[in-house]
Amino acid sequence: MNHVAIKVEHLGKRYRYRGAQRPNSSLRAEAMDWVQRFRRRGKHLLLGQARESRPQLPEYFWALQDVSLDVRRGEVVGLIGRNGAGKSTFLKILSRITTPTEGRITYRGRVASLLEVGTGFHRELTGRENVFLNGSILGMKRHEIERKFDDIVAFAEVEKFIDTPVKFYSSGMYVRLAFSVAAHLDPDILLVDEVLAVGDFAFQKKCLATMENITQAGRTVLFVSHQMEAIVNLCHRCFLLDNGRIAQEGKPNEIVEAYVAAAKQLSATNLRARKDRAGDGRIRFVDTWVEDARGRRAASVCTGQNMKIVALYEATNGERIRNLSVAFALNTLLNVKVTDLGNALTGEEFTGEVPRCGRVECVLPNLPLNRGTYFYNLFARAAGHGVEDHVLQAGSFEVEAGDFFGTGRIPDSERLVLLNQHWSLSAVAAPDKQ
Amino acid sequence: MSNQLIAKKAVVLMADESKQAEAVSTTVISTDGQERLRQFFKDLADYRELFITFVERDLKVRYRQTVLGAVWVVLQPLMLTGAFALIFGRIAEMPTDGLPLVLFYFAANMPWNALSRSVTGAALSMESNAALITKVYFPRIVVPCALVIATFVDFAIGFALFNFIAAFQGHWHWEILAVMPLLVLIQTCMALGIGLALAALNAQYRDVRQGVHFLVQLLMLATPVIYPLSRVLHKLPDWAHPFVALNPMSAVVEGYRSGLRGEIFDWQITLLSLVVAFLYLFAGVWFFRKREAKLVDII
Numbered sequence: 001m002n003h004v005a006i007k008v009e010h011l012g013k014r015y016r017y018r019g020a021q022r023p024n025s026s027l028r029a030e031a032m033d034w035v036q037r038f039r040r041r042g043k044h045l046l047l048g049q050a051r052e053s054r055p056q057l058p059e060y061f062w063a064l065q066d067v068s069l070d071v072r073r074g075e076v077v078g079l080i081g082r083n084g085a086g087k088s089t090f091l092k093i094l095s096r097i098t099t100p101t102e103g104r105i106t107y108r109g110r111v112a113s114l115l116e117v118g119t120g121f122h123r124e125l126t127g128r129e130n131v132f133l134n135g136s137i138l139g140m141k142r143h144e145i146e147r148k149f150d151d152i153v154a155f156a157e158v159e160k161f162i163d164t165p166v167k168f169y170s171s172g173m174y175v176r177l178a179f180s181v182a183a184h185l186d187p188d189i190l191l192v193d194e195v196l197a198v199g200d201f202a203f204q205k206k207c208l209a210t211m212e213n214i215t216q217a218g219r220t221v222l223f224v225s226h227q228m229e230a231i232v233n234l235c236h237r238c239f240l241l242d243n244g245r246i247a248q249e250g251k252p253n254e255i256v257e258a259y260v261a262a263a264k265q266l267s268a269t270n271l272r273a274r275k276d277r278a279g280d281g282r283i284r285f286v287d288t289w290v291e292d293a294r295g296r297r298a299a300s301v302c303t304g305q306n307m308k309i310v311a312l313y314e315a316t317n318g319e320r321i322r323n324l325s326v327a328f329a330l331n332t333l334l335n336v337k338v339t340d341l342g343n344a345l346t347g348e349e350f351t352g353e354v355p356r357c358g359r360v361e362c363v364l365p366n367l368p369l370n371r372g373t374y375f376y377n378l379f380a381r382a383a384g385h386g387v388e389d390h391v392l393q394a395g396s397f398e399v400e401a402g403d404f405f406g407t408g409r410i411p412d413s414e415r416l417v418l419l420n421q422h423w424s425l426s427a428v429a430a431p432d433k434q
Numbered sequence: 435m436s437n438q439l440i441a442k443k444a445v446v447l448m449a450d451e452s453k454q455a456e457a458v459s460t461t462v463i464s465t466d467g468q469e470r471l472r473q474f475f476k477d478l479a480d481y482r483e484l485f486i487t488f489v490e491r492d493l494k495v496r497y498r499q500t501v502l503g504a505v506w507v508v509l510q511p512l513m514l515t516g517a518f519a520l521i522f523g524r525i526a527e528m529p530t531d532g533l534p535l536v537l538f539y540f541a542a543n544m545p546w547n548a549l550s551r552s553v554t555g556a557a558l559s560m561e562s563n564a565a566l567i568t569k570v571y572f573p574r575i576v577v578p579c580a581l582v583i584a585t586f587v588d589f590a591i592g593f594a595l596f597n598f599i600a601a602f603q604g605h606w607h608w609e610i611l612a613v614m615p616l617l618v619l620i621q622t623c624m625a626l627g628i629g630l631a632l633a634a635l636n637a638q639y640r641d642v643r644q645g646v647h648f649l650v651q652l653l654m655l656a657t658p659v660i661y662p663l664s665r666v667l668h669k670l671p672d673w674a675h676p677f678v679a680l681n682p683m684s685a686v687v688e689g690y691r692s693g694l695r696g697e698i699f700d701w702q703i704t705l706l707s708l709v710v711a712f713l714y715l716f717a718g719v720w721f722f723r724k725r726e727a728k729l730v731d732i733i
Contacts, residue, residue: 096461
């Protein structure tokens, strides 16, 4: 046990779908349930009737199932998987915010996560009071906070305002103070969930930088990220979660490769057959592909040439659908968000009633993407109505190096995009020399 | 300061601290009942300081940005007592078992005020701290408990005032001080029991938020606040007298009143009330524990 920091045995978490059956649970509904149950039981007892079939159980699903793993002390472990694979649930159980349905976790020492930054700050209280409040909530002892107090304040650079209520703080000061408390927490195990990380880009970057350094300080770290590069660079070991189970375990680069391969395979499966989609489904995307400059279906296109993303949809019932907006979100292989393509953005709106079966095309002239593999999501919504269909990684395509600038020169393949540009150089008056 | 720099600084601090690491404890997250119970008590011990911090927070926040501040603590029961004395005493001419009007009503308002505050506060505490509960772990029971304990301060001020008025009106007896600890214990157990059950319920059913004020009002009518308990006992057959203990607040209110007469409370009903109050407390804790695990997923 001594060298094991976290031991997870057969962990499972079951959730109940909160769907149409019980939109908002009220006391009345539960009371009715009870009455019914008693009546049924009463009938059974009194009249000796055969027990009626049990009421239909609400649908359950397992967010995690039979997850077992050990993390050694000082190890940095990555956790990857698609959205909904159970990563966040796992971290939530580990940080004890929610409880498991089955299984067991043992860990040694104090767990902290960077997503807790600023929780429990009270607007009416002063900076000083909040440091103590927040520190105790995160699990610090009072004497420990007292000892570190000056450091915390100095680190946050709010010495002058430490006795001012935090509601008068600028947002920068607020975040700095909050982060400073978290940074002084001195955890034995650090959980980082980048997916949940709130805040602006700078702040996320700060978290990442802290992480990087903590890693070097020899702490145990559990790292959930969509940035595969970070996983490969920081982690010693990596787990791939799929459908709430551990699908694979191994060296980070191998696991990331497997993950990417699986994603590719997913986008190659028949769109019609895919179940992992959101929206209320009055229309469904049934097929999608990419066409090259000559209008042929293609698996790869060239930088600088015209390309087209095509998606076919079908209406699933008789309802008329009006004012459809469609969006394709473009991501790289490693899930870097490239851009959103959407007819609502360009103003080319599909107003009025749309056909029951339709073909949506998005033309990208002079493709400004560099070499690499790209995925796109399909998304459709109708005005005044919710999301109709949303499929992640519905399709993918390769981009080959092409002559974007018409000069025959091809830029560094590590750069993501190419931009049209114009250069000039002209003379200006020379500064006076005295 | 650049992000990089902040991050570096943070790590240096973390590294420093690691050398003087405190005793590393083992945490068990399990579905097994016994293991959960053990961990529950361990957490309570580990987080006892958080409890104090929460009490402090609740006290500090309550009267911040109020003009009268802590004067409210004194003003509220005084004004209510004045109103009761006028309406129920002078106009409705309710009997007071021979006590002066103001003392008769103040003896009831003082504990009742504390109880209604703590029950209402505790009932809504899970909801008002939802942002905290869904982001970080600590024993959830700490939140409603801290709220109940925070009302002790109000009560202490009220009690001091009570003694002062009693002395002023020539009704002060040492018995008032003697009975207080036991009565406070009864009152706290009852407030915690009801508050905890409602808090757990309110996380799932917001009906509680609507109902709690109403419930507290009903409870007040069921407590001899505006009438003497003797009136109730008078109407009940002898065998039914012990059932008065179902509302332990009756014994609390009457306890202070008997103190004013220089008597020690009715032992039978008071001890029975204590037992009932303990039962409420255990039921409340049990129910809260039962629901606690699922709180986050539904709140």
